[in-house]
Amino acid sequence: MSKEHEVGSLDRADAVPMLLGDLDDFIVVTGLAGPAKDVANIARGKPNCYYLAGAMGGAVSMGLGLALAQPKKKVLVVTGDGELLMNVGALATAAVRNPANLAIVCVDNGHYGETGYQLSHTTLGTDLSVMASGAGIGTVRSVSEESEMAEASRVLRDSNGVSFVLLRVSTAEPPKFRRSLDAVANKIRFREAVLGEA
Amino acid sequence: MTASDDGPAWAHELYEFLKENEITIFSYVPDAGHRVLIDRSMADPDVESIALTTEEEGVALSAGAHLGGRRSVLLVQSSGVGNCINMFSLTQIGRFPFLGIASMRGEFGEGNPWQMPMGQATQPVLEACGVVCLKAETPSDVIPCMTAATTMAYKSDQAAMVLLSQRLIGAKAF
Numbered sequence: 001m002s003k004e005h006e007v008g009s010l011d012r013a014d015a016v017p018m019l020l021g022d023l024d025d026f027i028v029v030t031g032l033a034g035p036a037k038d039v040a041n042i043a044r045g046k047p048n049c050y051y052l053a054g055a056m057g058g059a060v061s062m063g064l065g066l067a068l069a070q071p072k073k074k075v076l077v078v079t080g081d082g083e084l085l086m087n088v089g090a091l092a093t094a095a096v097r098n099p100a101n102l103a104i105v106c107v108d109n110g111h112y113g114e115t116g117y118q119l120s121h122t123t124l125g126t127d128l129s130v131m132a133s134g135a136g137i138g139t140v141r142s143v144s145e146e147s148e149m150a151e152a153s154r155v156l157r158d159s160n161g162v163s164f165v166l167l168r169v170s171t172a173e174p175p176k177f178r179r180s181l182d183a184v185a186n187k188i189r190f191r192e193a194v195l196g197e198a
Numbered sequence: 199m200t201a202s203d204d205g206p207a208w209a210h211e212l213y214e215f216l217k218e219n220e221i222t223i224f225s226y227v228p229d230a231g232h233r234v235l236i237d238r239s240m241a242d243p244d245v246e247s248i249a250l251t252t253e254e255e256g257v258a259l260s261a262g263a264h265l266g267g268r269r270s271v272l273l274v275q276s277s278g279v280g281n282c283i284n285m286f287s288l289t290q291i292g293r294f295p296f297l298g299i300a301s302m303r304g305e306f307g308e309g310n311p312w313q314m315p316m317g318q319a320t321q322p323v324l325e326a327c328g329v330v331c332l333k334a335e336t337p338s339d340v341i342p343c344m345t346a347a348t349t350m351a352y353k354s355d356q357a358a359m360v361l362l363s364q365r366l367i368g369a370k371a372f
Contacts, residue, residue, distance in 0.1 A: 027266075029262065029265075050265055052288070054284075054287050054288070054291070055258060055284065055285055055287055055288035056284070057254065057258075057284075057285070058254070058255075058257070058258030058261075058285055058288055059258075061250075061254075061255040061256070061257075061258035061259045061262065062258040062259065062261055062262035062265075062288075063262060064248075064259055064262060065223070065258065065259035065260060065261065065262025065263035065264075065265075065266070065268075065270065066262035066263065066265050066266045067262075067266075068223055068246050068248075068259075068263060068266070068268065069223075069262070069263045069264075069265070069266025069267055069268035070266040070267070087252070087254065087255065089250075089251030089252055089255070090251070090255050090258075092251055093248065093249070093250055093251055093255055096249065097246075097248060183288070183291045183292035183293075184291075184292055184293045186292075187264075187265065187292050187293070187294065190265055191265060191267070194265070194266065194267070195266075195267045197267075
């Protein structure tokens with residue numbers, strides 16, 4: 001483990017719920033691993049969240065597809081630094097289309113937590129908030145302290161184009177809540193909640 | 199519309215087919231073989247025309263669109279199929295409908311050796327990932343293959359891809 005390297009001091013168990021606020025304001029797609037656990041622990045079985053447990057690099061693109069299909073609902077993507085780095089071009093695709101209803105949160109702990117806390121590029125100098133700006137996303141925030149949370153939380157809800165919030169957290173473990181890994185059952189449940197059909 | 203500088207008639211029929219089947223999101227990495235579909239989707243205010251940085255984005259985008267109740271199609275060149283492999287785990291494990299169209303390189307009459315490896319691997323790779331492949335060799339194959347693929351995707355929750363042969367679209371001259 002390389003936990004002596006920290007990109008932030010916030011504990012994700014507190015910081016993620018504080019930033020996201022009421023999940024009923026969104027329909028949610030999460031990237032695999034830590035962020036899926038963060039959100040599942042808040043949502044506790046609510047059907048408006050779809051969790052990836054693989055398909056690494058797919059979260060932002062999946063959120064973009066959902067945002068295009070559901071323009072009247074705010075779509076929130078919650079992913080991690082490793083997942084986002086795998087397909088960082090997806091930020092450019094989202095930025096170019098710039099749907100008003102897409103918000104992206106990257107929970108950045110600077111490590112690949114799921115595979116043993118190897119260092120990720122964000123510990124070693126890569127700044128995903130700068131990459132999001134460079135991709136063309138107009139509304140970007142970087143949150144390292146509690147005092148920055150409230151404004152960022154509003155931005156996720158109120159932005160008129162794609163918004164991106166980089167939440168810098170410590171290497172504390174994500175919550176242990178056990179989520180369903182049944183991708184078909186979760187899909188059906190999500191569609192029933194959002195569309196009223198399976 | 200007839201064959202002209204605007205592209206072959208089958209490509210325009212294909213665009214009309216997709217719209218008639220309520221497929222209203224077109225995602226793609228730019229490719230000459232898909233020129234008509236890409237150009238028409240860009241000019242059409244009733245559809246979304248989404249340029250991707252890599253083809254796998256389109257696989258995930260398609261699944262997201264389905265979660266929200268909208269149909270999409272991914273347009274790729276055969277070389278881009280390789281970029282999609284791990285993302286097909288999403289369509290497979292979630293039994294998401296997926297409809298793709300691949301314009302083939304690296305087969306019938308290819309003159310660029312760099313296109314050969316992925317062109318020859320395209321169908322085996324797709325089938326290994328659980329994607330049903332239908333190959334269109336002539337203009338009269340296109341709509342029947344698309345009809346079959348669209349039915350399998352959106353009625354049977356399968357991943358299906360139509361491969362447009364170089365025999366159909368013409369081998370690029372170098």
